[in-house]
Amino acid sequence: MRPLQAIHYATPNPGPKLIVTGAVHGNETCGTRAIERVLAEIDNGQLVLARGEVSFVPVCNPKAYELKRRQGDRNLNRKLSPTTEIREYEDHVANWLCPLLARHEVLLDLHSFHTGGEPFAMVGPENNDGPLEPFRHAEREAALVLRLGVRRIVDGWLSTYAGGVARRRQRAELTGQHGLETDPDFGVGTTEYMRRVGGWGFTLECGQHEDPAAPEVAYTAILNTLAHLKIIDAPDPAPVAAPQALSLYKVVDKIDADDHFARHWQSFDAVPAGTLIGTRADGTPVHADEDSAIVFPNPAAGAGQEWFYLARGNKRF
Known part of the structure; x- marks a missing residue:
């Protein structure tokens, strides 16, 4: 099995700290392909980093990646947090990945989806001090999400998931079968964890798993993010025209x-x-x-x- 790997670049000039992740789910490889392409361009001098720092994780879940399936032992992108109770392979990954996320400010997490459809980005909530997902970087997320290269933008993940967990708990009370899916934190994945530790970022769903265009969507999003954050010297991408927002x-x-x-x-x-x-x-x-x-x-x-x-x-x- 391939080891856990993060490739980190630091410039001598101050700037944002970005992390780009792929294959949180092992059968979602468009992000891996896009990251590999960007790494090659950095290493051959075609893409020059001007300021800040950026880390790339081409494969977040090596076990699931090698098995060519969504998860190894469980879904890495649910109830993501460090733990002292190592029960499954993904617990080892979480103990490595969560501190890595916390050392950065912005996350671009690249995914794909099961059935066909248009790519879309998932963003966090509006600024709030509520108990579920307090947040203070909504304006930054809004500015960048419009420049990722996709027109559909979706919010409401964690609040919706909390409602689903509540219904699961009601069913569990009737059946006596309490599992991980009934934990109130089960909806916390990479971006939710990033926001909990003070950062911000996106889940970008780049298309259907096998769509040959999905790696290009991921690649464009990486370049646009680097440009918008001024990690590379390139014009700020224009905002997408006529975005479609859903909750x-x-x-x-x-x-x-x-x-x-x-x-x-x-x-x-x-x-x-x-x-x-x-x-x-x-x-x-x-x-x-x-x-x-x-x-x-x-x-x-x-x-x-x-x-x-x-x-x-x-x-x-």
Whole structure:
């Protein structure tokens, strides 16, 4: 198995500290390919770093990467934090990755998704002092997310996930089956951890796993981020025209492995109120509760796992 690896570059001039990560999920390799391309350009002098520092982690989860699947023992991007209780491979990764994230200020985390659809970025909340996800860098996130090269921008992850955890806990009280998925911090991944330690950043979903365009989306986002942060001497990219902003508001889990979709959904397909989205194994229909868009539909999800999300439009961007 390949070792955990971070490639770090530091310039003599003050500037931001950026970290770019790939393959948090082992079957999402577009970020790995893009990072490898950028590393080659830095090393051959084609891309010159002018100020600040930048670290690249081409493969965050080597076990999952070698197995060519989403996770090794568990999902690295859930309940991400250092731990003294080493139970699974991803605990070792977390104890290495979390301090590395904390040494930086900005994170660009590169992902892809299961079904087809247009690339999109996920951002944090607006500035707030609330108990769930206090934050003070919303303006910085807004300025950069409009320059990553994608037009769709999604927020509401952690609050939506917290609602899903609450529903899982209710089911667990009935069944007596309490697992990691019922932990209130289960929705904390790379970007949420970064915000908890004072930083900011994005999850960029670059396209479907096998889409040959996805590595190019990731590569463009890296270059645009380096330019916007002035780590390289290049013009600030122009903001994307006509961004589409949405907020997640509900996550729906599979209850049974035989729960199935009514059709082949892609992320951001419209689901008007009353639309049949899927059917439970016992025949119970699952409908859209309001005019929405479906996000991250996963027909391969197992029982108790996230099946799909719903999002509504907002006017934030």
